[in-house]
Structure formats: structure tokens, C-alpha cells
Amino acid sequence: GAVVSQHPSWVICKSGTSVKIECRSLDFQATTMFWYRQFPKQSLMLMATSNEGSKATYEQGVEKDKFLINHASLTLSTLTVTSAHPEDSSFYICSARDYGELFFGEGSRLTVL
Amino acid sequence: QKEVEQDPGPLSVPEGAIVSLNCTYSNSAFQYFMWYRQYSRKGPELLMYTYSSGNKEDGRFTAQVDKSSKYISLFIRDSQPSDSATYLCAMMKETSGSRLTFGEGTQLTVNP
Numbered sequence: 001g002a003v004v005s006q007h008p009s010w011v012i013c014k015s016g017t018s019v020k021i022e023c024r025s026l027d028f029q030a031t032t033m034f035w036y037r038q039f040p041k042q043s044l045m046l047m048a049t050s051n052e053g054s055k056a057t058y059e060q061g062v063e064k065d066k067f068l069i070n071h072a073s074l075t076l077s078t079l080t081v082t083s084a085h086p087e088d089s090s091f092y093i094c095s096a097r098d099y100g101e102l103f104f105g106e107g108s109r110l111t112v113l
Numbered sequence: 114q115k116e117v118e119q120d121p122g123p124l125s126v127p128e129g130a131i132v133s134l135n136c137t138y139s140n141s142a143f144q145y146f147m148w149y150r151q152y153s154r155k156g157p158e159l160l161m162y163t164y165s166s167g168n169k170e171d172g173r174f175t176a177q178v179d180k181s182s183k184y185i186s187l188f189i190r191d192s193q194p195s196d197s198a199t200y201l202c203a204m205m206k207e208t209s210g211s212r213l214t215f216g217e218g219t220q221l222t223v224n225p
Contacts, residue, residue, distance in 0.1 A: 041218075043215040044213075091154070
């Protein structure tokens with residue numbers, strides 16, 4: 001199946017700093033990618049839909065100014081957590097669609113101290 | 114009320130047992146139903162995908178959808194220790210543009 005790669009897989013940062021997470025579709029082009037957040041022992045919650053060449057669509061309750069999404073090419077979407085705080089510590093997962101099937105990245109674990 | 118309800122478990126079974134995992138949902142607009150397996154600290158991987166009501170079998174896995182009851186199931190036959198993971202149900206509406214709604218996930222342990 002198609003491969004979606006995330007980087008970094010784990011990042012630790014200080015409170016107040018910004019962190020960028022990359023999501024790449026390695027062997028296919030994705031006009032749409034999705035960003036999810038998963039807290040421990042909880043389900044995946046959709047944060048936003050990333051659209052290549054246009055603004056992302058955010059789910060209700062997700063701060064667009066805090067979670068900046070850029071989808072500059074057909075194979076790369078980035079999520080930047082700005083001014084991160086400990087409550088932003090979570091597992092961030094992206095997914096991309098290839099011929100109707102969704103493929104998920106391995107996830108990026110963010111720990112904010 | 115959550116749109117998708119799933120018993121989080123944990124569920125512990127002996128090797129070789131038949132495992133039954135279930136989800137209920139409240140929104141009749143869901144048309145596509147998926148089961149994902151997620152190992153610890155990894156992204157989910159698709160196990161089964163069904164459209165509307167019916168059964169689908171793939172090896173040791175069988176997915177069932179009962180739209181009249183708003184109830185879906187995943188059965189695992191001859192369970193193996195390697196099946197130990199969290200199983201997430203997910204659903205999608207016809208017009209959602211691939212936006213998935215996930216259940217909480219059921220943590221399964223298969224003991225050798």
C-alpha cells in the first residue's frame with residue numbers, strides 16, 4: 001500500500017516554543033491530507049483538513065492560529081504548533097488519500113515541558 | 114452523546130479464542146465503515162472496509178454492519194498474540210470528503 005511518512009516521530013520542546021511536524025506521501029500525490037490528534041487512551045480526533053494550494057479547513061474548537069497548516073506541494077503538509085504549552089502534548093497523526101483509501105502516518109509524539 | 118461509541122476494554126483473551134469487537138453509532142448518515150488496528154505509539158492501519166450493511170471476510174477477520182441497528186462488529190478467529198493492539202472503528206459519511214469519525218478504540222491482549 002501507499003506510504004505516508006511523518007517527521008519527527010518524537011519531539012520534546014519547552015513551553016512557549018513552536019514545533020513543526022511534517023507529513024509526506026512518499027509514493028503518491030495527495031491533494032488532501034488530514035491531521036488528527038490523539039490523547040493517551042483516547043481516539044483520534046480530526047483537527048483539520050489540509051488542502052494543497054489553499055487554506056486548511058479546521059474542525060470546530062481547533063484554533064487555526066495555534067495550529068498552522070501548510071500544504072505547499074502535492075506530497076507535503078506541515079503542522080506547526082505555535083507557542084506550545086503542556087496541554088498540547090499529544091500524539092499527532094496525519095493521513096492522506098490514495099485512490100479512495102486513507103493511509104496514516106506513524107504519528108508524531110509531542111511532549112511540551 | 115458521541116456519534117460513535119466503542120467499549121474501550123481492556124479485553125484479554127487466550128490464544129486461539131474468537132474475539133468480538135463492537136461499535137454503535139447514532140448518525141444514520143454514516144455509509145462507510147472501517148476497522149483499524151493500532152499498535153502502541155504507531156499510526157493506525159486499515160484492517161477492513163465495508164460499505165453499507167452486510168458481512169465481509171478477510172482471512173481470520175470478519176466485519177459485520179447492521180445499519181438497521183446502527184451496530185458494527187469485527188470478529189477475529191484463532192486470535193494470535195500478534196493481534197494484541199488497539200482496534201478502532203471508524204465511519205464516514207457519503208459527503209464527508211474522507212473525514213473519519215473514530216470510536217475510542219478497544220485495547221485487546223491475546224495471551225499465549
